[in-house]
Amino acid sequence: MTELILIRHGETDWNRELRFQGHVDVPLNATGHEQARRLAERLAAEQMVVDHLVCSDLIRTRQTATPSLQVLLPALHIDTLTDSGLREQSFGIVDGLRVDDVKADHADAWERWLRFEADYGMPGGETTRQFHTRVMDAVRRIAQQYQGQKVMVVTHGGVLDMIWRTARGTGLDGPRQSDIPNAGLNRVRVDGDAVQVLDWADVRHLADLPEQPVYDQKKLLVR
Numbered sequence: 001m002t003e004l005i006l007i008r009h010g011e012t013d014w015n016r017e018l019r020f021q022g023h024v025d026v027p028l029n030a031t032g033h034e035q036a037r038r039l040a041e042r043l044a045a046e047q048m049v050v051d052h053l054v055c056s057d058l059i060r061t062r063q064t065a066t067p068s069l070q071v072l073l074p075a076l077h078i079d080t081l082t083d084s085g086l087r088e089q090s091f092g093i094v095d096g097l098r099v100d101d102v103k104a105d106h107a108d109a110w111e112r113w114l115r116f117e118a119d120y121g122m123p124g125g126e127t128t129r130q131f132h133t134r135v136m137d138a139v140r141r142i143a144q145q146y147q148g149q150k151v152m153v154v155t156h157g158g159v160l161d162m163i164w165r166t167a168r169g170t171g172l173d174g175p176r177q178s179d180i181p182n183a184g185l186n187r188v189r190v191d192g193d194a195v196q197v198l199d200w201a202d203v204r205h206l207a208d209l210p211e212q213p214v215y216d217q218k219k220l221l222v223r
Contacts, residue, residue, distance in 0.1 A: 001147075001189060001190070002142070002146055002148065002150075002189070002190050002191075003150045003151070003187065003189050003190075003198070004139070004142070004143070004150075004151050004152075004153050004188050004189075004190060005048075005050065005151070005152040005153065005185065006153050006155065006163065006185075006187065007065075007068075007152065007183060007184070007185065007186070008155065008156060008157050008181065008182050008184060009032070009058075009060040009063075009064040009154060009155070009156060009183070010031070010032030010034075010035040010039075010060065010063070010064045010182050010183045011028065011029055011031045011032040011035060011182045011183075012026045012028055012029055012060055013029045015182065017098055018100075019098050020091045020095055020096065020102070021088060021156075022088050022089060022091040022092075022125065023058070023088065023090050023095060024096050025058050025059050026058075026060055027059050027063060028060055028063045031210055032060070032063070032182065032183070033063065035183035035206055035209065036064045036065075036066070036067050038183070039064070039067070039183050040067035040068040040070070040071045041205065043068055043072060044071045044072075048072065049150060050151070051146060051150050052073070052149060052151045053065060053072065053076065053081050053153075053154070054081050054082070054083050054086070054142055054152075054154075055078070055082055055083070055154035055155065056082065056083065056086040056087050056088070056155050056159075057084045057086075057087065058087060061086070061154045061156065062078050062079075062082065062154075064154050065078060065152075065154040066078055068152065069081075072152070083142070085134055085135070085137060085138030085141070086135070086138050086153065086159055087156065087159075088156035088157070088158050089121075089125065089126050089128070089131040089156075090125040090126045090131075091121075091122045091125040092121065092122045092123050092124025092125030092126075093106065093109075093122060093124045093125075094106060094109065094125075106122075106123075116173060116174050116175050117173055118132075118171070118172035118173050129172055131158065131162065132165070132172055135158075135162040136162065136163075136166060139153075139163060139190060139195070140193070143190035157180045157182075160186060161178065161180060163188060164178045164197065164200070166195050167195040167197045178201070179200070179201040180201065183203075183205075183206060184202060185199065185202040186199065186200045186201065186202070187199040187200075
């Protein structure tokens, strides 16, 4: 049994612009850096005990993880703690595009996307089912490698959605049902193939920061 402290990366300008980020390496904006700093402060104040930290290999997760790493595990170096299996879903030809651009230039793909079908993916990208398989393989690999420990995992909104769906048994079709705010705290327990949600979307450390676009939070039309 392994406990995972799951963190979505801090905010980026592309979150604000409602762009598909996917595998594009987008850095945090000023708000994202402040979210990462506040997250680290909270973990330090609560004297959080973490045995290891793993994050996606994209810069927005590494920048989010660095302040917490300095507090919790200062002897480790961030570049040695990355796992590409924790990347966001690939959206193929629409990676980097704003929603309005996708609607205008890829209308058919957008209409299919809004059906939220497990076996559909943007042209050149991953289907939700392919993405889910990749994510859960990474989660189980981390849980097995650090069996019996507490691991902080800094990743992406889509990744957390796949974990939440697995824990709740909701299936892969349909829009997102859970809140997954940037730099929020989520905790799950992994025991073999079973995933149990212990806590979700805790953002008490982010009070008074600018609100995120609602469009980007719930249904996850943009990641």
